Amino acid sequence: ETGVTQSPTHLIKTRGQQVTLRCSSQSGHNTVSWYQQALGQGPQFIFQYYREEENGRGNFPPRFSGLQFPNYSSELNVNALELDDSALYLCASSLGGGLEQFFGPGTRLTVL
Amino acid sequence: QQQVKQSPQSLIVQKGGIPIINCAYENTAFDYFPWYQQFPGKGPALLIAIRPDVSEKKEGRFTISFNKSAKQFSLHIMDSQPGDSATYFCAASWNSNYQLIWGAGTKLIIKP
Numbered sequence: 001e002t003g004v005t006q007s008p009t010h011l012i013k014t015r016g017q018q019v020t021l022r023c024s025s026q027s028g029h030n031t032v033s034w035y036q037q038a039l040g041q042g043p044q045f046i047f048q049y050y051r052e053e054e055n056g057r058g059n060f061p062p063r064f065s066g067l068q069f070p071n072y073s074s075e076l077n078v079n080a081l082e083l084d085d086s087a088l089y090l091c092a093s094s095l096g097g098g099l100e101q102f103f104g105p106g107t108r109l110t111v112l
Numbered sequence: 113q114q115q116v117k118q119s120p121q122s123l124i125v126q127k128g129g130i131p132i133i134n135c136a137y138e139n140t141a142f143d144y145f146p147w148y149q150q151f152p153g154k155g156p157a158l159l160i161a162i163r164p165d166v167s168e169k170k171e172g173r174f175t176i177s178f179n180k181s182a183k184q185f186s187l188h189i190m191d192s193q194p195g196d197s198a199t200y201f202c203a204a205s206w207n208s209n210y211q212l213i214w215g216a217g218t219k220l221i222i223k224p
Contacts, residue, residue, distance in 0.1 A: 004155070033210065042118075042201050042214030043156070056210055090155050099144045099205055101212065103155030 002027045004093050004104035012110045013081050021076040021107045023091030031055070032074040033101060034066060035090040043090055049074055050096075086111045114139060116204050118215025125192055126223050133218045134186045135202035142204040146212070147176065147187045150199045159200075160187075192222045
């Protein structure tokens with residue numbers, strides 16, 4: 001069974017740029033959730049995708065957007081990067097939008 | 113009302129001791145309470161979870177105690193080991209939702 005994988009591991013961008021982060025869900029899982037974890041804090045829910053449709057969204061602006069593909073992998077896109085977007089971005093997969101979520105190792109984004 | 117308050121922020125325990133981490137919530141609609149363990153540079157890993165219809169759940173050395181009337185739950189780690197040194201997060205959600213609300217985390221150090 002393959003776990004959740006994320007790419008890239010680290011990324012450095014400058015303010016105003018755009019970034020795309022990628023996630024492959026655990027084998028058999030059809031739901032992907034994205035979280036932002038600032039240094040020293042708990043994760044904050046960004047949104048969830050279930051069967052290629054957005055299935056809920058946290059308190060994040062529209063410049064945070066996502067996609068889910070037919071193989072259930074997912075992308076997180078952030079436009080017009082701000083310094084406060086610097087964080088660890090976590091992807092979690094689950095089955096059927098379920099509560100038991102399994103996390104990838106995250107992508108560390110630094111915005112300069 | 114959506115918050116989950118976690119304490120202490122950090123904890124140092126001798127090997128073999130029983131660290132206890134506490135969480136409190138306000139939203140009585142919460143009905144799923146997981147604990148996650150996170151090592152540096154890794155994503156959170158689900159340790160154990162409880163529903164409010166039971167007051168205690170044990171899995172190996174990890175025990176969740178749940179007090180529905182006080183709206184509090186706690187994690188106990190029996191026979192703690194240096195390998196348990198990590199950051200622990202409590203979280204909460206409700207059955208009709210998918211969004212995990214996280215505590216701020218507890219950095220646990222187990223001294224040899």
